[in-house]
């Protein structure tokens with residue numbers, strides 16, 4: 011048995027939690043849209059063709075914002091193809107994912123789905139094959155009240171009121187050679203600046219996200235942020251970060267330590283933003299949008315095979331990672347890292363939401379179920395609201411292949427308006443339980459303590475349609491006030507202290 015200690019004080023606050031850190035992502039990719047959220051003819055489809063079973067699961071996740079329509083897809087996408095009568099919408103080759111896009115679901119349909127899901131739309135514009143002109147037009151189409159060409163077209167297409175999209179992405183992963191019309195940092199910084207300017211001239215209430223480098227592993231990382239922000243700093247509100255982890259060599263200790271890298275990544279991008287702020291003598295602060303994060307590696311080989319079998323297919327089962335229990339632990343650790351950086355990470359999108367590297371899976375014509383990673387996301391989104399508290403952690407530490415001094419017990423904590431405290435804690439140790447002593451010196455007494463645990467003896471356990479409850483949280487006996495909490499080896503824990 012290991013011992014760890016957590017000190018919290020109600021006056022030691024990192025920041026208000028921006029609810030948008032519990033965002034997600036739907037791309038026109040694989041079966042995210044078609045046979046994912048949308049399947050007319052399915053027994054549970056609603057009058058618009060949206061699967062009500064999927065909507066039910068999305069509502070359980072409590073997702074406040076959903077990024078759309080890409081991703082790599084957006085860099086070749088003509089937004090105009092996706093509005094107006096469905097019969098007139100063109101079928102197009104999607105060069106990003108080598109598939110065929112029918113445009114049956116477009117801007118209006120997605121806005122309607124998001125409303126049903128209780129989410130806002132975070133809309134990405136194409137800065138790959140297109141540019142500032144199309145970007146400002148789509149803002150006018152979506153957000154201008156009426157009396158102009160684009161806003162009246164929206165009204166003619168059935169939306170009398172503006173769609174009021176507040177948050178916009180200026181392209182996607184523009185430093186990636188895989189991106190349609192990828193750019194140098196200077197080229198991107200200039201086009202992002204001009205696009206942001208025009209979009210904000212159309213609607214000065216919107217916020218925009220500039221593309222950071224597509225990953226820390228890119229040779230462009232760092233210099234890209236510095237160069238492009240130097241061009242567009244004044245006109246952008248957030249820089250994007252994308253990060254996926256995997257465990258291809260089955261080194262679970264090292265895999266679970268990956269959040270050391272995520273924390274470093276976040277802090278490096280914060281420093282670069284602030285360096286540009288300082289250099290420009292600016293009062294404006296650029297924050298972070300971690301708008302793609304997750305585990306992604308299980309489906310790589312299977313996707314290669316699929317492409318060989320069915321080039322230019324429609325709604326192919328691409329990126330269908332089947333997540334196991336250890337993936338859920340890493341997702342929990344990533345959420346802890348995001349919460350501890352809540353002063354600068356204001357938007358984060360679990361990529362993605364349905365079927366494509368997703369917490370929710372569906373079968374065409376069949377059921378919908380929650381993958382293992384669904385549960386930490388659900389817990390954090392449900393209870394991790396209010397203020398993020400500064401956790402002072404004492405924990406045994408160990409080294410892994412790529413990381414040193416990894417705390418075996420990692421945690422974040424939040425306090426809501428009523429003074430209820432929630433502690434999210436992961437015991438990374440795969441063999442030993444951990445006794446966690448919590449010193450909550452300034453909070454006074456709590457009426458009730460609850461404790462739920464996500465644990466499985468098999469790190470590779472999965473949920474399936476036939477067995478959807480193999481990995482799910484259970485409520486355990488909570489300790490008496492002041493007593494330490496038992497965190498089982500390899501577990502995600504939610505401890506709620508209720509006033």
Ligand code: AHR
Pocket residue numbers: 037080081082083182183252302361362
């Ligand atoms: O989320 C899947 C893909 O990962 C996105 O389209 C792209 O932005 C990233 O490389």
